[in-house]
Amino acid sequence: MASTAPSGMPSSKEKKYDRQLRLWGADGQNKLEASHIALFGASAAGCEILKNLILPGIGRFTIIDDKKVEESDLGVNFFLDDDSVGKSRAERTAALLGELNPDVEGDYIEDSFSNLVATKPELFQPGWTPFTHIIVVSPFNTDDVLKLSPEIPTFLVHSIGSTAMLRISASTRCVVDTHPDTLIDLRLLNPWEELSAMVAEKTKDLGIAEKDGGMSDHEHGHVPYVLLLLKFLEDWKAAHGGNPPSTYAEKNAFKDMIRNSMRMDVPGGSEENYEEAIAAVLKNIRAAEISSHTKAVLEDPRCINPTPECETFWIIAHAVREFMNRDDQGAGLLPLSGGFPDMKAESSTYVALQNIYRSRARRDATFVHENAKAVLRKLGRDPELITLDEVSLFTKHANFVRRINYRTIAAEYNFPPDDFHKKAVTSALQSYNAEWNPSLIYDYVALRAWQEYYSKIGQLPGEDDNYLDSDIREQMRITAVDYLSSIGYQSNIDHRLDQMLQEIIRAGGSELHVIASLIGGIVAQEIVKVITSQYVPVNNTVIFDGIKSRTSVFEF
Amino acid sequence: MGRDARPKKSLGASLHSRIKESRVLMVGAGGIGCELLKNLVLTGFGEIHLVDLDTIDLSNLNRQFLFGMQHIKKSKAIVARETAGKFNPNVKLEAHHANIKDPQFNVKWFKGFDLVFNALDNLDARKHVNRMCLAAYVPLIESGTTGYHGQVQVIKQGETECYDCNPKQVPKSFPVCTIRSTPSQPIHCIVWAKSYLFAEVFGTSEDSSTELDQGQNEENAQEIANLRREASELNSIREKMDSPDFAKCIFEKVFGRDIDRLLSMEDMWKSRKPPTPLDHAKVLEEASGIGPEVAREDQKTWCLAENYAVFADSVKRLSQRMLELKAKAKEGDAPPILSFDKDDEDTLDFVAAGANLRSHAFGIELKSKFDIKQMAGNIIPAIATTNAITAGLCVLQAFKVLRNDLQSGKMVFLAKNSDRAFNAEKLAPPNPECQVCGVARVSVEANIAVATLGDLIEKVVRTELGYGEDISVLTSQLLYDIDYDDNLDTPLKELGFEDETFVTIVDEEEGEGVVPRANLEIVVTHSEELADETITVPEKIEIPRKPKRSTAPEETTGEAIKHALEDNEDGGVAKKRKLNDGLTFIEDRPNKKRAVVPDADADLIVLEDDGAITID
Numbered sequence A: 001m002a003s004t005a006p007s008g009m010p011s012s013k014e015k016k017y018d019r020q021l022r023l024w025g026a027d028g029q030n031k032l033e034a035s036h037i038a039l040f041g042a043s044a045a046g047c048e049i050l051k052n053l054i055l056p057g058i059g060r061f062t063i064i065d066d067k068k069v070e071e072s073d074l075g076v077n078f079f080l081d082d083d084s085v086g087k088s089r090a091e092r093t094a095a096l097l098g099e100l101n102p103d104v105e106g107d108y109i110e111d112s113f114s115n116l117v118a119t120k121p122e123l124f125q126p127g128w129t130p131f132t133h134i135i136v137v138s139p140f141n142t143d144d145v146l147k148l149s150p151e152i153p154t155f156l157v158h159s160i161g162s163t164a165m166l167r168i169s170a171s172t173r174c175v176v177d178t179h180p181d182t183l184i185d186l187r188l189l190n191p192w193e194e195l196s197a198m199v200a201e202k203t204k205d206l207g208i209a210e211k212d213g214g215m216s217d218h219e220h221g222h223v224p225y226v227l228l229l230l231k232f233l234e235d236w237k238a239a240h241g242g243n244p245p246s247t248y249a250e251k252n253a254f255k256d257m258i259r260n261s262m263r264m265d266v267p268g269g270s271e272e273n274y275e276e277a278i279a280a281v282l283k284n285i286r287a288a289e290i291s292s293h294t295k296a297v298l299e300d301p302r303c304i305n306p307t308p309e310c311e312t313f314w315i316i317a318h319a320v321r322e323f324m325n326r327d328d329q330g331a332g333l334l335p336l337s338g339g340f341p342d343m344k345a346e347s348s349t350y351v352a353l354q355n356i357y358r359s360r361a362r363r364d365a366t367f368v369h370e371n372a373k374a375v376l377r378k379l380g381r382d383p384e385l386i387t388l389d390e391v392s393l394f395t396k397h398a399n400f401v402r403r404i405n406y407r408t409i410a411a412e413y414n415f416p417p418d419d420f421h422k423k424a425v426t427s428a429l430q431s432y433n434a435e436w437n438p439s440l441i442y443d444y445v446a447l448r449a450w451q452e453y454y455s456k457i458g459q460l461p462g463e464d465d466n467y468l469d470s471d472i473r474e475q476m477r478i479t480a481v482d483y484l485s486s487i488g489y490q491s492n493i494d495h496r497l498d499q500m501l502q503e504i505i506r507a508g509g510s511e512l513h514v515i516a517s518l519i520g521g522i523v524a525q526e527i528v529k530v531i532t533s534q535y536v537p538v539n540n541t542v543i544f545d546g547i548k549s550r551t552s553v554f555e556f
Numbered sequence B: 001m002g003r004d005a006r007p008k009k010s011l012g013a014s015l016h017s018r019i020k021e022s023r024v025l026m027v028g029a030g031g032i033g034c035e036l037l038k039n040l041v042l043t044g045f046g047e048i049h050l051v052d053l054d055t056i057d058l059s060n061l062n063r064q065f066l067f068g069m070q071h072i073k074k075s076k077a078i079v080a081r082e083t084a085g086k087f088n089p090n091v092k093l094e095a096h097h098a099n100i101k102d103p104q105f106n107v108k109w110f111k112g113f114d115l116v117f118n119a120l121d122n123l124d125a126r127k128h129v130n131r132m133c134l135a136a137y138v139p140l141i142e143s144g145t146t147g148y149h150g151q152v153q154v155i156k157q158g159e160t161e162c163y164d165c166n167p168k169q170v171p172k173s174f175p176v177c178t179i180r181s182t183p184s185q186p187i188h189c190i191v192w193a194k195s196y197l198f199a200e201v202f203g204t205s206e207d208s209s210t211e212l213d214q215g216q217n218e219e220n221a222q223e224i225a226n227l228r229r230e231a232s233e234l235n236s237i238r239e240k241m242d243s244p245d246f247a248k249c250i251f252e253k254v255f256g257r258d259i260d261r262l263l264s265m266e267d268m269w270k271s272r273k274p275p276t277p278l279d280h281a282k283v284l285e286e287a288s289g290i291g292p293e294v295a296r297e298d299q300k301t302w303c304l305a306e307n308y309a310v311f312a313d314s315v316k317r318l319s320q321r322m323l324e325l326k327a328k329a330k331e332g333d334a335p336p337i338l339s340f341d342k343d344d345e346d347t348l349d350f351v352a353a354g355a356n357l358r359s360h361a362f363g364i365e366l367k368s369k370f371d372i373k374q375m376a377g378n379i380i381p382a383i384a385t386t387n388a389i390t391a392g393l394c395v396l397q398a399f400k401v402l403r404n405d406l407q408s409g410k411m412v413f414l415a416k417n418s419d420r421a422f423n424a425e426k427l428a429p430p431n432p433e434c435q436v437c438g439v440a441r442v443s444v445e446a447n448i449a450v451a452t453l454g455d456l457i458e459k460v461v462r463t464e465l466g467y468g469e470d471i472s473v474l475t476s477q478l479l480y481d482i483d484y485d486d487n488l489d490t491p492l493k494e495l496g497f498e499d500e501t502f503v504t505i506v507d508e509e510e511g512e513g514v515v516p517r518a519n520l521e522i523v524v525t526h527s528e529e530l531a532d533e534t535i536t537v538p539e540k541i542e543i544p545r546k547p548k549r550s551t552a553p554e555e556t557t558g559e560a561i562k563h564a565l566e567d568n569e570d571g572g573v574a575k576k577r578k579l580n581d582g583l584t585f586i587e588d589r590p591n592k593k594r595a596v597v598p599d600a601d602a603d604l605i606v607l608e609d610d611g612a613i614t615i616d
């Protein structure tokens, strides 16, 4: 009967993915495994992006490329070997990348992006396309990417010499699990009945010496700092017309008030719980504020008027809004997160206090859940569609949820440019300073000129040695200046633009492996965020400068 | 266009040829290492040496792409060389399946490289390579990642901060009484199950474990003695391993009788919630019908009965393994033991269930097996993307070093923040108070079997270098000071000297107007050729005086910095580091003992390795 076979063995897949499951959990992993990624352009950067997605286990990938492998490809692309020269680049990279993870299915199409966009539009149509996410790596024609649907998450990538850029376009992303640094919310200025009762019980003898029947040093040194803060707040308010300390000076005076009631004649000369209370004053004595991101969600028309088709995110957001508006529920406050910090305390007191926060959070989530069911019913949807677990995840993150409305690629390339774009680029140019604000805005302008040159002429700037670099530079400079005047920027142009033009022309469209690898990491990271709906993806452009090891993020 | 054409065009001919001629060392072939090696090979670095002691594990494969299923249990260094080598026939690759601390990798060997990359996963090895590179005057690119965070730093003796210029977070340890008598958090019970319960029943017993802070005082001496006795009782339960009642024996002892004994110490529970012993018969009955397959549900928090089922089943599995080992052992072999490994399901199940049963008795929150694995195994989340970015940044910094352009070298921090992918900072100058890089250096040769400590002190330190009477001499231990001259006539070898040994001389001269010398690090290399006690000193060097101590700022400065940070939570890693810098001044005066020995034991306290930055 005795068997040594380990009965608790998880699947080998779980073991293989153990280190990443700790970042995005089983839910994130399931979403990864359900994805089908299309890569247009089997360049080094393209292959590095896919490598970083195949390793953690996306479901499928398809590589689309019409080129044959050249010897010079071997010097930059790790996923091509000597035997590949002369063969289809799509086929060879799909084969070598496929070897990285037997759980991922790989496929390839030997064709060009331009041709497929023109001849197989169904491949790019929401509802028809097999692809869940599309990566397009330069060089590509601007006109071709403008034909892509803004509904399908799309990642445009440039990797030219030492410079790289990523542009994300997608339908609105709603992220609940944003992984903020902390979910702790103590609500010190809005205590509720159970909490106040505990304060009264645990602090009633706080000011009385032991010899007079008060607390022993041990008890006094173990009153959790949250209870101390609440107790001293009551005292402060009583002496200040009911107002809590609000200015910096008042908060300092409040700290002194706490410090003055600390017992000093104890081992070490001070009490850790009091020190914790003092340290927590600045951060925690503040009115419960709603973050701008959460406000944006709650004010969104999709939240105010959810529809029978909308995502559950908007139903729950609506339910939260109702929770806040109702005096018998949140009465103006967001649902409580339930997050609670470690602190010096007796374990039984700690657990009791933690439970007060947890049950409050549970109470709030239950209200929101009831509200959500009512909305579902009203919309004629299944009232059980949304579980309490889903609601709890939302209410736990209520102050950290995000709604990202991505601008379309078409909006960025509109001619004449729209006001948003004009303003975004102009203000970045105006605030540029080579010394103290060396943003990568000129890199963007140079890359735009590069993109236009390629789309117009069909050749990579600097690729053909028959043209003088200086002539091409002149031509691209004119393109860049035209672009700048189209957005209404007439002021002075920094030397950085010429530097950048020179850099990208010198590269002649060539990739550098290390830059391709680095941008491959950055792009794959953003794709994973978008697929898993966890963490906050970039909105919408990130540029990398390999010479200075710098990045800039812009919304264009 | 040939293979080289594109890199040459993008990098420029001069940097490209410098890269081709360079000889570099890469320490660590894990997550960052795989990426780095690929980058180095494709960038065309002329000669690359890699050193790694590890073998390949299944859980590496989600990011360490040079390895496949067929490579599990093979050497990382060797497989990495084979896989990556195919991609550029022009690169010379050499792999060492070895520990970087081995004596063959001495200062002279380090001097043979233009550049060293650290892609390591532990504090101890990092500190070691840092020190070797400083002593060899070879630039070091240090890197690490954890989850979405990463860091890259360029280090060069005399020009930049070294790895030890900023104090590193010391791993946490727990007082033995918290673990054994008065746990209050899940982690206390997990440490108990792993370092005590598992070790006593299946592994090596407690005295050799370092996870517990054994530091004792008068007050708890009595309790420590009790705990010792308890441990040896548990250890002797091993004898019943072949009995079907083995799980019951352990259970009744540690969750029954031992807890009863704790309860009898009334003083202990005056202000704490007392534990409740578990009743074996009752738990057994509740657990009937629960099969061992519950152990597979690792994300769920098991109830008491489920924990019992896993406990009993894992005891059965582990006993069986022990009995098989015993049966195979030959006469004279040391008795077999098992050791805890987070990836060994049998040991993990035992620790997870054991920890939860104890938590139950003490009214502490139970944890899922998944969480316990992370806490017991010191698991650091790791993904391909962060490694790719970090390794790429390492190579870009390497370009600066090869161009001799350290001025534009950077310290780069990666964060999960979506506003910017990373922050780059100018490299900071060395911390003049750093006890690792802020030292003068000299190398000597001696026959350590003949030359004595007295020879070293008299001939080199006093005569050649002009030190006075009041000095301290240390290796990993104090060898000599003005009140301790017992070792003067002892040959160096008997004092633990090896082929290459670092000795620190601390000038203790004090008094009006006397500024002591900076600490001196002597590298003593053993030479068989020296027949007598001669010690060769290459040239006379001037030992600089200690930098003037910065006066400790008033305490309020520390407070002010703290507040600035609290009020600006978006400060990011960079700011936090500055905060640390600011606060180092407030520390005590450098302690000479701490100075020399980067606390070797610290690493053995496994719970929270090296805080912020750790790679894999």
Ligand SMILES: [Zn+2]
Binding pocket: B161, B162, B163, B164, B165, B166, B430, B431, B434, B435, B436, B437, B438
């Ligand atoms: Zn240093």
